[in-house]
Amino acid sequence: MKEIPIIPTGQFWVSDEDFERLKDLRFYKKNSKYRKYIYTDMANKTTSLYKLLFECNLHGKYVHHINGNELDFTRENLDIKNTSYLKHQNVKKRENCIYKGIVKTGRSSWKAIVYYDHSDRSFTAKSEIEAAIAYNVLSEMLFGEHANLNIVDIPDYDDMYKKIENLIKLPVSQRKSLKTHVAKNAKNKKGKTSKYKGICWSKSKDRWISRIKKDLKVYYLGSYKSEEEAALAYDEKSIEFYGEYAVTNFPK
Numbered sequence: 001m002k003e004i005p006i007i008p009t010g011q012f013w014v015s016d017e018d019f020e021r022l023k024d025l026r027f028y029k030k031n032s033k034y035r036k037y038i039y040t041d042m043a044n045k046t047t048s049l050y051k052l053l054f055e056c057n058l059h060g061k062y063v064h065h066i067n068g069n070e071l072d073f074t075r076e077n078l079d080i081k082n083t084s085y086l087k088h089q090n091v092k093k094r095e096n097c098i099y100k101g102i103v104k105t106g107r108s109s110w111k112a113i114v115y116y117d118h119s120d121r122s123f124t125a126k127s128e129i130e131a132a133i134a135y136n137v138l139s140e141m142l143f144g145e146h147a148n149l150n151i152v153d154i155p156d157y158d159d160m161y162k163k164i165e166n167l168i169k170l171p172v173s174q175r176k177s178l179k180t181h182v183a184k185n186a187k188n189k190k191g192k193t194s195k196y197k198g199i200c201w202s203k204s205k206d207r208w209i210s211r212i213k214k215d216l217k218v219y220y221l222g223s224y225k226s227e228e229e230a231a232l233a234y235d236e237k238s239i240e241f242y243g244e245y246a247v248t249n250f251p252k
Contacts, residue, residue, distance in 0.1 A: 013073060199231055
């Protein structure tokens with residue numbers, strides 16, 4: 001590791017292999033919005049130290065200093081990342097929000113948003129705490145050990161984290177169908193003539209009809225002599241479709 005001076009004062013460090021080609025250049029420092037910026041003037045053109053070191057166009061990339069020292073430019077301390085990493089590390093809390101990376105979208109609706117690779121990854125939740133945990137899940141999935149997380153101090157954090165993680169891993173179409181299924185049935189919307197969910201009376205067949213909806217498709221489960229038989233058929237299919245999140249007529 002070798003030291004190179006900064007004009008008018010200061011210094012930075014580079015690997016031995018880079019020292020020889022950089023030692024005769026004049027380097028300056030300025031502070032940008034997010035970090036210290038080391039540059040030199042070559043042929044009346046400002047060139048960043050990063051570009052000199054990597055000898056390539058770093059547009060859309062961010063150089064991460066692994067040990068946190070932004071004046072340590074040794075090769076083993078530099079890691080090239082997507083610019084979304086920089087944006088993620090600087091996420092702030094929105095107005096009227098307790099946690100970062102979330103926004104209120106309705107009376108009882110919150111959205112967790114993580115920017116990654118020029119697009120937003122999001123998840124809609126029913127509470128601010130759920131959205132904060134969803135933000136943590138998305139962040140760890142996308143940024144791993146470098147995730148910038150919310151501190152959510154609740155007793156059942158691990159359980160909620162796991163449930164939300166399982167939801168997020170589902171394809172978007174299934175995730176929406178599952179959440180719609182749970183939300184609708186949580187309001188106890190029942191058939192017109194039955195006290196059970198998913199059950200209605202067929203005048204033409206003179207029997208109880210059982211059916212369930214998933215991914216915008218209605219599945220006919222058969223006709224039954226009693227409401228209870230039809231309700232049990234609904235419960236069986238609901239568990240098959242939605243697993244632990246299934247809403248049933250009878251206790252599981």
